[in-house]
Amino acid sequence: MSQSENSELSAFEGVEVLVDCPGIQGLYTYRIPKDFNVTPGDIVSVPFGGRQLGAIVIRLMSIVSMSTLNYTLRDIDSIVSQGFFSKDYWKLLERVANYYQTSLIQVIRTALPPGLLGRSQRRIRLRRSVDATALSSASDSLDLLKPSAQALLNALSQSSQGDYTWRYLKRQHKQATAGLDQLLSKGWVESYLAMVTPPKPQQRQAVSLTASSIPESAALTNRQQEILVTLQRCGGDLWLSDALQRLRTTSATLQRLAAKGYVIIEARERLRLGGHSPVLADQPKPLTPDQSRVLSVMTGLTGYAQVLLHGVTGSGKTEVYLQAIVRWLQAGKSVLVLVPEIGLTPQLTDRFRARFGEQVCVYHSNLSDGERYDTWRQMLNGQPQVVIGTRSAIFLPLPHLGMIVLDEEHDSSFKQDQPAPCYHTRTVARWRAEMADCPLVLGSATPALSTWVEVKDPNNIETFHGTSLYYLGLPNRVHQRPLPPVKVVDMRLELQAGNRSVFSRPLQMALEQMQTKGEQGLLFIHRRGHSRFVSCRSCGHVMDCPDCDVSLAYHQPQNEGPAHLRCHYCGYGQRHPDECPNCKSPYLKYFGSGTQRIVHELQSQFPGLRCLRFDSDTTRAKGAHRALLERFAAGEADVLVGTQMLTKGIDLPQITVVGVVAADGLLHMPDYWSGERAFQTLTQVAGRAGRGERPGQVILQTYTPEHPVIGAAKSHNYQAFIDYEIEHRQLLGYPPYGRLVLLRLTSPTEVEVEVAAQRCAEQLQAWLTSFGHAELADDWAGPSVLGPTPAPVFRVAKRYRWHVLLKLPLAMVVPDLTYLRSHLPKSVRLTIDIDPLNLS
Ligand SMILES: Nc1ncnc2c1ncn2[C@@H]1O[C@H](COP(=O)(O)OP(=O)(O)OP(=O)(O)O)[C@@H](O)[C@H]1O
Numbered sequence: 029m030s031q032s033e034n035s036e037l038s039a040f041e042g043v044e045v046l047v048d049c050p051g052i053q054g055l056y057t058y059r060i061p062k063d064f065n066v067t068p069g070d071i072v073s074v075p076f077g078g079r080q081l082g083a084i085v086i087r088l089m090s091i092v093s094m095s096t097l098n099y100t101l102r103d104i105d106s107i108v109s110q111g112f113f114s115k116d117y118w119k120l121l122e123r124v125a126n127y128y129q130t131s132l133i134q135v136i137r138t139a140l141p142p143g144l145l146g147r148s149q150r151r152i153r154l155r156r157s158v159d160a161t162a163l164s165s166a167s168d169s170l171d172l173l174k175p176s177a178q179a180l181l182n183a184l185s186q187s188s189q190g191d192y193t194w195r196y197l198k199r200q201h202k203q204a205t206a207g208l209d210q211l212l213s214k215g216w217v218e219s220y221l222a223m224v225t226p227p228k229p230q231q232r233q234a235v236s237l238t239a240s241s242i243p244e245s246a247a248l249t250n251r252q253q254e255i256l257v258t259l260q261r262c263g264g265d266l267w268l269s270d271a272l273q274r275l276r277t278t279s280a281t282l283q284r285l286a287a288k289g290y291v292i293i294e295a296r297e298r299l300r301l302g303g304h305s306p307v308l309a310d311q312p313k314p315l316t317p318d319q320s321r322v323l324s325v326m327t328g329l330t331g332y333a334q335v336l337l338h339g340v341t342g343s344g345k346t347e348v349y350l351q352a353i354v355r356w357l358q359a360g361k362s363v364l365v366l367v368p369e370i371g372l373t374p375q376l377t378d379r380f381r382a383r384f385g386e387q388v389c390v391y392h393s394n395l396s397d398g399e400r401y402d403t404w405r406q407m408l409n410g411q412p413q414v415v416i417g418t419r420s421a422i423f424l425p426l427p428h429l430g431m432i433v434l435d436e437e438h439d440s441s442f443k444q445d446q447p448a449p450c451y452h453t454r455t456v457a458r459w460r461a462e463m464a465d466c467p468l469v470l471g472s473a474t475p476a477l478s479t480w481v482e483v484k485d486p487n488n489i490e491t492f493h494g495t496s497l498y499y500l501g502l503p504n505r506v507h508q509r510p511l512p513p514v515k516v517v518d519m520r521l522e523l524q525a526g527n528r529s530v531f532s533r534p535l536q537m538a539l540e541q542m543q544t545k546g547e548q549g550l551l552f553i554h555r556r557g558h559s560r561f562v563s564c565r566s567c568g569h570v571m572d573c574p575d576c577d578v579s580l581a582y583h584q585p586q587n588e589g590p591a592h593l594r595c596h597y598c599g600y601g602q603r604h605p606d607e608c609p610n611c612k613s614p615y616l617k618y619f620g621s622g623t624q625r626i627v628h629e630l631q632s633q634f635p636g637l638r639c640l641r642f643d644s645d646t647t648r649a650k651g652a653h654r655a656l657l658e659r660f661a662a663g664e665a666d667v668l669v670g671t672q673m674l675t676k677g678i679d680l681p682q683i684t685v686v687g688v689v690a691a692d693g694l695l696h697m698p699d700y701w702s703g704e705r706a707f708q709t710l711t712q713v714a715g716r717a718g719r720g721e722r723p724g725q726v727i728l729q730t731y732t733p734e735h736p737v738i739g740a741a742k743s744h745n746y747q748a749f750i751d752y753e754i755e756h757r758q759l760l761g762y763p764p765y766g767r768l769v770l771l772r773l774t775s776p777t778e779v780e781v782e783v784a785a786q787r788c789a790e791q792l793q794a795w796l797t798s799f800g801h802a803e804l805a806d807d808w809a810g811p812s813v814l815g816p817t818p819a820p821v822f823r824v825a826k827r828y829r830w831h832v833l834l835k836l837p838l839a840m841v842v843p844d845l846t847y848l849r850s851h852l853p854k855s856v857r858l859t860i861d862i863d864p865l866n867l868s
């Protein structure tokens with residue numbers, strides 16, 4: 029290689045690739061043959077042992093760094109596909125690895141679906157610009173072709189599509205590789221990776237009413253009338269299979285109703301795409317003036333901007349997203365919509381499907397590997413589409429992004445605690461939007477304090493200057509519907525007045541009135557991790573997990589069914605024992621105020637009230653959330669009793685009563701943002717009441733009615749909450765007025781992890797001191813090392829856990845902490861959590 033060659037080009041002679049082979053991890057180095065032009069993100073084929081494997085090029089390497097390798101390098105075999113990922117995509121992954129202090133390979137594992145390369149199929153086709161007949165007439169150039177190239181060319185031009193799989197061509201032709209090289213270098217053929225065809229739209233039969241009111245007609249039998257009424261109560265629209273069950277009828281009966289014109293039975297797909305049924309067709313709603321104002325700002329944005337859409341519960345944020353998305357799709361762009369937990373919000377996905385039909389794709393970690401892979405791959409085809417996904421969907425390689433929406437942006441499930449990278453979707457979304465030069469919309473009724481401070485008061489925080497920040501408010505519910513009044517009940521006074529029930533007198537009254545009016549209600553229970561433990565009434569022995577320092581939780585999936593004990597940390601499970609393992613007493617009892625207990629209490633106090641439980645027990649099966657919500661919506665129960673899940677996206681007009689059984693567990697969580705989380709949860713659950721025409725009410729039971737968070741929730745006063753909370757955070761230098769980094773150390777050896785944690789803390793302390801930052805006792809907001817401390821749950825899955833927390837002022841850069849790993853004993857694992865939310 030001559031000296032005069034472009035030094036930048038000649039600096040790279042090799043690549044590090046990620047090979048696609050189950051069980052093989054880490055990066056492998058290969059040499060780039062001359063004339064190959066390889067860039068990160070390309071898919072190549074490489075020799076690996078005795079096989080050829082697909083691989084993704086991760087990084088280019090210089091001769092210098094390759095010379096340190098102590099094995100002979102092999103060449104890349106061929107380039108299968110270029111431009112599979114955009115360059116920006118790799119920059120994004122690298123940025124995540126750098127900021128969150130993890131290896132690139134960890135990030136890649138989070139970002140790419142399993143088996144990415146394994147299923148890809150290399151194909152060869154004639155270039156469109158090259159006309160086959162023109163080729164054969166240009167005999168002089170053909171003369172120069174190798175026989176193998178000639179043979180391939182003939183095969184391709186004789187096939188109707190001019191397109192074969194590489195496997196087929198190799199089997200059929202000798203020395204196909206050499207022939208292909210020549211054709212590729214002449215630019216006559218191209219090698220590409222076959223795109224999977226988009227998943228076929230589901231063609232399921234659905235039954236729907238043709239009219240919104242059911243006619244009193246002599247042509248209908250009583251039974252038929254009854255079926256129509258039940259169908260109407262179920263929303264007027266059901267899958268045929270569900271309809272047969274729920275309406276307790278047969279296909280033939282429904283067919284007869286269809287023949288008479290009362291219902292339509294047809295494939296749901298056609299209905300989705302704006303069919304003729306007025307019940308089903310979901311048209312854009314005429315917007316309220318507030319919504320219109322917000323929409324026009326949103327759709328007027330060109331380029332990167334961060335928008336906080338702060339709309340009270342039921343203000344029609346989702347409708348605004350839907351209408352903004354239409355504009356992007358029309359412009360040929362795609363939109364990414366990120367939601368906290370998809371399983372919990374079947375209603376939301378339905379609304380998107382009803383509007384955009386098969387242009388909607390859903391992506392989350394509960395899909396099977398195959399489903400994830402297919403969805404992921406078909407995104408690369410560049411067609412405008414709407415993708416709804418959870419946390420990791422932020423890494424989907426959607427080209428032509430028009431907008432990213434983070435719905436319920438305050439929700440902590442957008443943050444990954446483990447495994448590394450411990451990323452926050454909002455942070456990655458910001459980078460992604462910046463790179464795609466598109467707007468990022470953060471929507472919430474209760475924005476995260478950090479988002480609020482950033483958008484409303486950018487001067488407070490130096491790091492965010494220079495970006496376009498918009499605050500868009502929807503301060504009212506649609507159609508001037510009022511937010512439900514919140515009645516705070518002091519449970520201490522209830523007890524003093526002789527009421528020993530978990531339900532206060534106002535809540536009892538509200539439930540009774542609700543039932544007589546035929547309305548529905550929600551009862552929210554905040555459940556802490558270990559609230560339903562089992563203990564012995566004779567000796568007090570508590571059933572604990574053998575591998576963790578927590579008690580086992582009591583589960584009884586079916587009433588009267590067998591009971592189990594399960595560890596919520598490691599998954600350990602066992603049968604409920606018949607007698608105490610300590611004293612052999614048969615009197616074991618479970619404690620705690622779980623949903624089961626509340627349901628039992630309701631049943632004994634209100635025998636006429638029908639309840640449904642909506643929690644992790646009753647919704648474990650696939651599709652169970654949807655099924656339960658549909659049963660509730662259809663009026664099969666009066667009250668839905670549940671946990672955190674109730675706070676997310678339930679939009680049912682017939683809900684008029686929301687009861688919070690005890691707010692106190694929420695208020696007293698041991699971390700710096702428990703006040704924020706409590707306010708958000710209370711406001712969200714309250715927001716489920718009175719969304720329809722009938723006014724709603726909220727009964728909030730607590731032992732600390734004077735708490736400022738309760739006061740703010742009572743008056744739906746976000747600003748009051750913010751003012752209270754900001755003062756604390758500022759004073760103590762907590763986020764967003766300071767930065768936290770949590771080091772999580774674990775080991776099966778108790779002593780080793782303690783010593784290691786001690787050592788990490790000392791190193792950090794030394795680092796702070798070297799900056800001249802001796803800890804000042806009276807500077808609460810100053811930099812400091814907190815700990816080491818044993819984690820709140822000291823042992824999980826046989827590993828002991830210690831924490832070290834580093835608190836820094838915003839002005840200080842987070843140091844590179846990965847060097848701490850080099851001093852750790854083998855048994856100790858260290859996870860670096862930048863901007864942690866979960867400190868337990
Ligand atoms: N312009 C409108 N006209 C009539 N109905 C509307 C309009 N906009 C929204 N709605 C309806 O009002 C209800 C609440 O709207 P939506 O679910 O979009 O609110 P949201 O702000 O996303 O709610 P939340 O954050 O509480 O889940 C929905 O049933 C929706 O169909």
Ligand SMILES: [Zn+2]
Pocket residue numbers: 564565566567568569608609610611612613
């Ligand atoms: Zn006992």
Ligand SMILES: [Zn+2]
Pocket residue numbers: 573574575576595596597598599600824825
């Ligand atoms: Zn356990």
